[in-house]
Amino acid sequence: MTEPLLAYLNGEYLPGDRACLPITDRGLLFGDSVYEVVPAYGGLPFRVAHHLKRLDRSLAAIGMHNPLSHEQWRAVFERLAQQLPGQDQSIYLQVTRGAYPVRNHVIPATVAPNVFAFTMANPPRDQAAAARGISAITLDDIRWHRCDIKATTLLANVLARARASDEDVDDAILVRDGTAMEGTASNLFIVHDGLLITPPEGTELLSGITRDLVLELAQEAGVPYAQASIGSDELEQADEIWLTSSTREIAAVVQLNGRQVGAGVPGPLWHRMDALFQACKVRLRQGEECHDD
Ligand code: PDD
Numbered sequence: 001m002t003e004p005l006l007a008y009l010n011g012e013y014l015p016g017d018r019a020c021l022p023i024t025d026r027g028l029l030f031g032d033s034v035y036e037v038v039p040a041y042g043g044l045p046f047r048v049a050h051h052l053k054r055l056d057r058s059l060a061a062i063g064m065h066n067p068l069s070h071e072q073w074r075a076v077f078e079r080l081a082q083q084l085p086g087q088d089q090s091i092y093l094q095v096t097r098g099a100y101p102v103r104n105h106v107i108p109a110t111v112a113p114n115v116f117a118f119t120m121a122n123p124p125r126d127q128a129a130a131a132r133g134i135s136a137i138t139l140d141d142i143r144w145h146r147c148d149i150k151a152t153t154l155l156a157n158v159l160a161r162a163r164a165s166d167e168d169v170d171d172a173i174l175v176r177d178g179t180a181m182e183g184t185a186s187n188l189f190i191v192h193d194g195l196l197i198t199p200p201e202g203t204e205l206l207s208g209i210t211r212d213l214v215l216e217l218a219q220e221a222g223v224p225y226a227q228a229s230i231g232s233d234e235l236e237q238a239d240e241i242w243l244t245s246s247t248r249e250i251a252a253v254v255q256l257n258g259r260q261v262g263a264g265v266p267g268p269l270w271h272r273m274d275a276l277f278q279a280c281k282v283r284l285r286q287g288e289e290c291h292d293d
Pocket residue numbers: 037182183184185186187205206207208209210211244245246247
């Protein structure tokens with residue numbers, strides 16, 4: 001049997017299956033915790049500065065300070081990623097409010113956060129699968145109104161994904177009051193008459209790091225884009241639909257609610273943007289940061 005990978009827990013590295021938190025941890029009892037997923041390509045963590053800034057924002061939004069400096073986090077990511085040299089991975093981190101012996105909704109005045117991180121290998125990118133695209137349904141967005149905080153309270157997202165699986169599709173696009181927000185774990189883009197559109201940042205969706213990169217790449221390449229709300233009708237009539245995330249990269253939705261999107265294959269702008277995104281990964285492997293400042 002292969003040895004479990006080392007995980008980081010409160011300053012130590014130990015085998016993942018031995019990294020444990022007390023059952024009184026507030027992350028477990030109340031979902032009082034935030035997280036990040038940092039992709040690593042070829043063993044190299046990607047857009048780390050952006051992920052750390054978002055972690056700071058999530059922590060500030062729940063009244064916490066980052067227990068680690070950005071340098072300390074970078075060292076953790078590098079140490080974890082080194083275990084799978086050259087491989088694509090997702091580095092997961094979580095900061096919980098901490099464990100407190102009395103279960104009480106009131107946040108204790110003094111409680112030490114619990115901090116952990118681990119890495120998971122991702123299969124190498126399957127270009128043929130990416131070029132086939134994915135399917136999705138729309139579902140009512142039943143989440144709370146602070147989806148900008150990357151909180152671990154993901155039950156609504158998990159149930160939406162389960163519904164998608166039950167309906168034999170890959171994902172769900174969440175719609176709140178007639179407006180399409182994002183995927184269950186991804187941001188949403190559509191292409192309409194050559195214009196790339198993504199919903200504006202706000203409290204109803206996560207400010208995705210991949211979303212950000214796509215906008216930067218669009219700007220650089222002279223692709224016209226807008227940050228504007230997307231009504232359900234616009235979604236249904238879109239020429240292209242994409243879902244973006246650190247794990248999906250840019251996925252083209254080619255079937256929505258059983259009907260084909262555009263020509264039923266990833267569209268021309270997806271091909272262009274995906275190529276620009278893949279070029280960023282190549283630059284990372286060559287030792288260049290790609291738009292990470
Ligand atoms: N999720 N919106 C939601 C609700 C998400 O959970 C995610 C990412 C995104 C895309 O963000 P980014 O581009 O920074 O990955 C948007 C991660 C991957 C997850 O929960 O596994």
